[in-house]
Amino acid sequence: MTNLVSKEIRLKARPVGEPKPSDFELATTDVRQPGDGEILVRNIWMSVDPYMRGRMMDRESYVPPFQIGEALQGGAIGQVIASKSPKLAVGDYVQSMFGWREYALAKAEAFQKVDPALGPIEAYLGTLGMPGMTAYAGLMKIGELKDGETVFVSAASGAVGTVVCQLAKAHGCYVVGSAGSDEKCEWLEKVAGIDKAINYKTCGDLDKAVGAAFPKGIDVYFENVGGKHLEVAINHMRPFGRLALCGMIEQYNDTAPRPGPSNIIMAVGKSLKLQGFIVSNHLDIIPAFYAEMGKLIKAGKMHWQETVEHGIENAPKAFLNLFSGANAGKMLVKIGPDKAI
Incomplete structure (x- = not known):
């Protein structure tokens, strides 16, 4: 050599x-x-x-x-x-x-x-690396997920989003995700097994589509996109809902700051928790993450x-x-x- x-x-x-x-x-x-x-x-x-x-x-x-x-x-x-x-x-x-x-x-x-x-x-x-651990930390620690809750995931077909969706389903939750193509939505429903996938590019009014998918509101929103997705999620959050702010890819290439969500005041009346996080601040999750992921993979309940x-x-x-x-x-x-x- x-x-x-x-x-x-x-x-x-x-x-x-x-x-x-x-x-x-x-x-x-x-x-x-x-x-x-x-x-x-x-x-x-x-x-x-x-x-x-x-x-x-x-x-x-x-x-x-x-x-x-x-x-x-x-x-x-x-x-x-x-x-x-x-x-x-x-x-x-x-x-x-x-x-x-x-x-x-x-x-x-x-x-x-x-x-x-x-x-x-x-x-x-x-799935077994940083994206998977990000999903686990955001959903379980920041989102404080409880079995049987309602969960909305943006960019649900991405590396982080797919793990979030399947973890939530493994905990008996009702899960809806957004993605940018019919093919991605089909995979989320038929392979990842979520309850509904919304093609945000073709659904028309995203607020109406999300509202129809969550007639009783959202307990946990996992944020990967930002912009309109965040505003829509806030509109449909249930009281004491939690928003895990993982990323906002819609804004990564902006050359000037954008205005914040126009409806952020609703976070007060609904007693919402909006919290950003970085996975490297939550490395204590690694043993629990591998334990749960190992079981799900072995059981055929984690796909990517x-x-x-x-x-x-x-x-x-x-x-x-x-x-x-x-x-x-x-x-x-x-x-x-x-x-x-």
Whole structure:
């Protein structure tokens, strides 16, 4: 393993509005062998996620911004091909935040070993990974879900939304989700098993469609979209309802602030709780998350979809497709073969 060269995607320019292919560049870098305490990983899968758009801005946030001219970061699954650490051995499958590159070299502590027996290794970037844990934290901790409640999920066919929907159904809830195509709605109803899916692009008046789907109101709203979806949810929340604010992809590419929900005053009279959250603040959920997900997968009650681009050079394309709704379920990039060694 000498003279290894790794291709990687770097941020070339900070996007203004919706990102463009020219905001990224493909570069190569030499890969050295690991030093004491380090491991070398050949990445097999990587994830692209909407939150990465925020890291492309030069602003303070819960994670530092990406830097111009440096490789981007994000979830990745790979296999150890060289190790000088007793913590991880050659052949182990690991998860890291060293995506957007073919090879990752770092201290062993920067990687987490994953169990391929629980599910396909790429599932650790979706249903069994950060999106799945986000769904679990938002629904169970922030949304304070109780068995048998009514639940509305926006972007229900996405990586987070599909897990939210199926977790809620597993707890005996009445679940309605919104999605942007008839195909996505059909999958939600026939495979994920939710009670009703609303195509927000063709339903006409979204407020009327949601009202018809929830004649007795909404107990928990899981927010992934923002804008009109949030206003509609507030309109139909039941007293003491909870709104878990996970993301607002409709606004990620805005170049100027938008007005807030015009009906936010209803949160007072209805005694609503609206709370944003970041999954990294809730890592205490990991044991409970894996315990519940393992049972649901074994029982055939947890399904997921994946949209896959192939080759590190197509990672920007995969990321850009998130904002046009081109993905069904988790958007992934296959970097290399399932076994790196």
